[in-house]
Amino acid sequence: xxxxxxxxxxxxxxxxxxxxxxxxxxxxxxxxxxxxxxxxxxxxxxxxxxxxxxxxxxxxxxxxxxxxxxxxxxxxxxxxxxxxxxxxxxxxxxxxxxxxxxxxxxxxxxxxxxxxxxxxxxxxxxxxxxxxxxxxxxxxxxxxxxxxxxxxxxxxxx
Numbered sequence: 044x045x046x047x048x049x050x051x052x053x054x055x056x057x058x059x060x061x062x063x064x065x066x067x068x069x070x071x072x073x074x075x076x077x078x079x080x081x082x083x084x085x086x087x088x089x090x091x092x093x094x095x096x097x098x099x100x101x102x103x104x105x106x107x108x109x110x111x112x113x114x115x116x117x118x119x120x121x122x123x124x125x126x127x128x129x130x131x132x133x134x135x136x137x138x139x140x141x142x143x144x145x146x147x148x149x150x151x152x153x154x155x156x157x158x159x160x161x162x163x164x165x166x167x168x169x170x171x172x173x174x175x176x177x178x179x180x181x182x183x184x185x186x187x188x189x190x191x192x193x194x195x196x197x198x199x200x201x
Contacts, residue, residue: 080111081185090180091116092141097173098187099128099163100150106201107163107189109133109173113147122178123147126158129171133158141177150199159201167191 080096097111107128115121121141126133137156141147147156165171167189174184192199 079188079190081187083183083185085177085180085183088180089117089119090121090177092121092177092180092183094175094183094185097185099171099173099189100192100196100199101163101165101167101189102192102199102201104201105162107131107133107160107165107171108199108201109149109158110151110190110196110199111149113141113175115141115143115145118143119179121180123156124176124178126176127172127174128158128160129164129173131160131162131164133160161201163189165189 078096080098082093082095082097084091084093093114093116095112095114097109100108100110102108109126109128113123120143123135123139123141126135135156135158137154138147139156146153148154149156149158163171170186170188172184173187174182176182190196
């Protein structure tokens with residue numbers, strides 16, 4: 044009888060000590076994206092352009108403004124030919140040459156480029172497709188979230 048009791052206690056301890064104590068709601072199962080922006084990269088055919096923290100801000104007038112950074116890790120320059128947000132070609136101003144380790148930043152304190160569409164046609168909280176067209180690297184599309192021009196995006200204008 045004693046052997047059976049020891050075996051039962053051993054099995055019970057083995058099951059309870061080796062199982063996940065937090066169950067299906069463990070914090071490691073609830074991984075969230077750190078920023079609102081999405082990331083992608085073009086690393087084919089010798090290209091190495093990275094898109095970082097790409098999102099779109101909806102202004103009070105309904106325009107869409109691109110937020111994010113482009114980084115080229117390739118020694119050869121590339122040119123950003125255009126940006127399409129929600130199927131509309133954006134007006135680009137500022138730097139469009141993507142040189143090695145010299146970021147092209149849309150909006151913010153270190154902004155050196157701007158991409159705007161006059162009518163976004165979608166609301167904050169939803170997602171839109173953002174496509175960037177490069178002379179050498181081709182094109183890349185991401186599904187970016189739309190944020191309202193409030194809080195940290197309050198100063199974003201078209």
